[in-house]
Amino acid sequence: MKTKNNINNSPLIWYGIKQTLKLNKGLIIFFNIFWVFIVTFFAGFSLIIGASSQNVTAFGLSYVITPGNRLGSENIIAPSTAVGYLICSTLGLLVFSIFSIAMLNKILFSEIKNNKITIWLSTNLSRYKIFIVKFSSVFIMNVTAAVSELIPLFIILLCCKDVQSIYFFKIIFQELNLLWVVAFVMLLFTLIFFYKESRSLLNSLFSIFIVVVIILYFIRLIAAQYSDNNNSSFNNIGQFAQKIDISNLIVDLFQKNDDQKQLISTDNANKTYIFGLKKVNALHYILLFFSVNGLSSLMFYLNIKIFANRDYNI
Numbered sequence: 001m002k003t004k005n006n007i008n009n010s011p012l013i014w015y016g017i018k019q020t021l022k023l024n025k026g027l028i029i030f031f032n033i034f035w036v037f038i039v040t041f042f043a044g045f046s047l048i049i050g051a052s053s054q055n056v057t058a059f060g061l062s063y064v065i066t067p068g069n070r071l072g073s074e075n076i077i078a079p080s081t082a083v084g085y086l087i088c089s090t091l092g093l094l095v096f097s098i099f100s101i102a103m104l105n106k107i108l109f110s111e112i113k114n115n116k117i118t119i120w121l122s123t124n125l126s127r128y129k130i131f132i133v134k135f136s137s138v139f140i141m142n143v144t145a146a147v148s149e150l151i152p153l154f155i156i157l158l159c160c161k162d163v164q165s166i167y168f169f170k171i172i173f174q175e176l177n178l179l180w181v182v183a184f185v186m187l188l189f190t191l192i193f194f195y196k197e198s199r200s201l202l203n204s205l206f207s208i209f210i211v212v213v214i215i216l217y218f219i220r221l222i223a224a225q226y227s228d229n230n231n232s233s234f235n236n237i238g239q240f241a242q243k244i245d246i247s248n249l250i251v252d253l254f255q256k257n258d259d260q261k262q263l264i265s266t267d268n269a270n271k272t273y274i275f276g277l278k279k280v281n282a283l284h285y286i287l288l289f290f291s292v293n294g295l296s297s298l299m300f301y302l303n304i305k306i307f308a309n310r311d312y313n314i
Helices: 004-008 012-023 025-054 079-113 127-158 165-196 199-227 232-244 282-309
Strands: 061-065 256-267 270-277
Touching: 012 025, 012 127, 025 079, 025 127, 061 256, 079 127, 079 165, 079 199, 127 165, 127 282, 165 199, 165 282, 199 232
Parallel strands: none
Antiparallel strands: 061 270, 256 270
């Protein structure tokens, strides 16, 4: 930030956001490069492995083991699975949440604890607008990474023989859904910080949150492997993990439809299919959307109210 006058004589909120992004442009560039690399690795690797092993390049490719195998599941992670179940779901949620909370720690929580927030409070920005600037800045950082991610995903999609135009829109929608859930996580942990104003408590609870999300992901993954053998215990465990997993708030638009598949080749006991995609329960996610938005609005209001009423000893 330059000077008090520069802030006061500019469109306040947008100038504050611009300055915050400028001060943290190194971290933003690093995060964008890091995330694009991760996306390219998982989606690109799944495509290359599938193409090299089965001589076919397909977004919905799955190399399936016959039911005689006790796992009875796919060997190759299709690009559609990498996008819908990992990149735009659990992995994306983890990476974006960690980055978001780290940035909120840097530009908001640490300033409050070190009383540097008084620099902002001495400007013409109201406390409401200061919170908007801080929160929006981190959200925009996430948006830039999400937009950068679309470039390798679209290139990979264009390389597939089964590409459909709807897939591009589905990727964009799932990206928006991911950003929406990350914003929910940001509001939740901002409220936790404001409750006690303890960064150690915040970091501890956030670490537990990350560990739980990872554990639930692997429980769902293992349960899905064994569910093909009609193992009711694993089915029940997987369904329970899915119900309490926050990743479930992200609509997986790339779930394979077992009733819509095309046999590509048969190699001994192994069969290779290109799968279609399941239709989602639109009503379920519309109700979920409004429910989460209502809770997010409440947390947003509480965050601003707490921030506005705190005594900063200016």
